[in-house]
Amino acid sequence: MEKAILIAGISGELQTEIVQEALSRRFQTIVAMDPEVEFPPIGEDWEKLLRYLGWNKRSSLSAKSLVLEVASFTDLLDEVFLVFEPPADGRPLHELPAAEIERIFDGWMKGFLFLTKELILQFQRRKKGILTLVQYEPTPVVTALSLGSSSFFRAMGNALFTQYQNEPFVLRGFQSSTEDVKDFARFLLAPREKPEKTYGKWTKYTGKSSFWSFGRS
Numbered sequence: 001m002e003k004a005i006l007i008a009g010i011s012g013e014l015q016t017e018i019v020q021e022a023l024s025r026r027f028q029t030i031v032a033m034d035p036e037v038e039f040p041p042i043g044e045d046w047e048k049l050l051r052y053l054g055w056n057k058r059s060s061l062s063a064k065s066l067v068l069e070v071a072s073f074t075d076l077l078d079e080v081f082l083v084f085e086p087p088a089d090g091r092p093l094h095e096l097p098a099a100e101i102e103r104i105f106d107g108w109m110k111g112f113l114f115l116t117k118e119l120i121l122q123f124q125r126r127k128k129g130i131l132t133l134v135q136y137e138p139t140p141v142v143t144a145l146s147l148g149s150s151s152f153f154r155a156m157g158n159a160l161f162t163q164y165q166n167e168p169f170v171l172r173g174f175q176s177s178t179e180d181v182k183d184f185a186r187f188l189l190a191p192r193e194k195p196e197k198t199y200g201k202w203t204k205y206t207g208k209s210s211f212w213s214f215g216r217s
Contacts, residue, residue, distance in 0.1 A: 004074040008032035009083035014136045017185035057111025067118045079130040084153045086146035093144040108149040123169035133173035161200045172198045176205040
């Protein structure tokens, strides 16, 4: 096992591909899931590498408990991937029930803040760690909720990069709208010769042609 990672955020195709890529690299992989859903089965090949843990995004206590559970599963958490995908609901704002608006705010905004706070506290105590924000938008972001939550996630990253730039742990972010989600997941977990070039900023991945494409957004 080369490293231990936590994958949390919005469940979707990208999160699934990151998990698969991590396991193919023999990473010890913890996945934070909505406690109300049935966790996927873990085959014998992965039972020593993969663990699903419940995370209620509406609860600050659940974020704290998740971090403690991760620590009980692995002695050293090397990196956390916080994965954002905008809400898929394309209805205009006036057609959305109040409960749906609250669900989006809880899951796409509050949840990230609660968990990020607990992770930073742990990284400060350990004086090491990598927090990687991943913003994936494969379709145009046009509704009030999708634009609002997307802008929030990006602004949260910008603020974190500035406020914690002198800490002994690493903060960084990656953005992409590529249709090749499997390749994006491979890019996120691939080793880099100079990883420090991605620290403290957003890096945009535009897809693979004849070489890796980078860009500062």
